[in-house]
Amino acid sequence: MTAALRPHDLPSLGDRLRNAQVMTRPLMREVIDNACRRIPSLGRSERTARLVHLIDAGAWTDAALALMELELPLWQVRRIAYDEGEWHCALSRERELPDWLEAAVEECHGDLAIALLSAFVEVRALTAEASRPSVPNLRPATDPLYEPAACENFR
Template sequence: MTVAFRHYDPPSLSHRLRNAQGMTRSLMLEIIDKACRRFPSLGQAERTGRVMRLIDAEAWVDAALALMELELPLWQVRRIAYDEGEWHCALSRQRELPDWLDAAVEGFHGDLAIALMSAFVEVQALAVEATRPSVPHVGSAPDALYEPAACENFA
């Protein structure tokens, strides 16, 4: 796991988004703090400044889309739909594929900005899972009672 994601807990952030009534400045800043790797980069000062200006203006949907553009350059919004009082947002790496072939990540909520951020958090959780090695790491510190023994028979 990378250093940037050591404090990232996708289930708690997803739970907080699900239970939110609407987007707030503190919730958006918490998402940036816990789920964003590229946001504080020096080379992206203009883009991060734009996101912060949108947050200050409380333009939540625009801020969410700008944050996704900054953090997830390979992902695009595939679908935004409103159905029975909820917004459904799907993010995809390959928008041109038919729905049944695409592995889109979806988020849903009554508030459009939170639905977008829910999908964003799910994609970031996938990124955390992808950075884990396929083989578990074994510690290098041997047990205090461990003593190597030679077992060769030269006779």
Template sequence: MTAALRHYDPPSLARRLSDAQTMTRPLMLDIIENACRRFTSPAQTERRARIMRLVDAQAWTDAALALMELELPLWQVRRIAYDEGEWHCALSRERELPDWLDAAVEAHHGDLALALLSAFIEVQALAVEASRPSVPTVRPAIDSLYEPVGCENFS
């Protein structure tokens, strides 16, 4: 896990998003501070300024989309739908695939910006999990009594 994401707790942040009724400036700044690695990059000064202008204007949906564009360049919004009082958002790496073949990340919330950011946090959580190896990379110590033996019979 990278040093920038050691204090990052995706389940806690996802819970805060699902419990929130509407987006607020402190919640958005907390997401930016804890879940965004590229935001602080010196190469992203213009994008960072644009996102902060959107946050200052409380344009939460536009800020969420701009943040996803910056932080998840390989992911795209596959679907945004409103059904029975909730926004449903799906993010995908392969948007052109049929639904049944695509492994999209989906989230829902009563507020569109919170639905988008919930899906964003889900993708970030997948990235954190994928960065950890499933098998240890440390090689075991070789036994001092170990000696390779050839056991081919060439007769």
């Protein structure tokens, strides 16, 4: 598992999820390896053991929900709906706000676990783009042709 997210991997991972027919163990492993940054730091805790147990049992939907609970503690499932052969899943930071007031991340797929994980990967891509370093940036380097001039008048 990688400790740092590589934002360039997330769009291709989202594409692989959307193109998959059913959830498989290698696909779940790929999601964990490429989109999860908290699981490696949790080590062998009770929560990660539960996730491993769900993956081993092939309980893909429960594993996807457990993965989102571990990795996105501030995000919640806003809506799961089945319409015309597809599952529509929406994740949101503020579940109680009206739809028109809060922008939720929504994905759809014929398989519920893949729809959930597609929304998860989309949130990861959004948060990776919006993340800021904890240390402020340095001022940009000045122009090499710039030369300060003293303009004081001491009269």
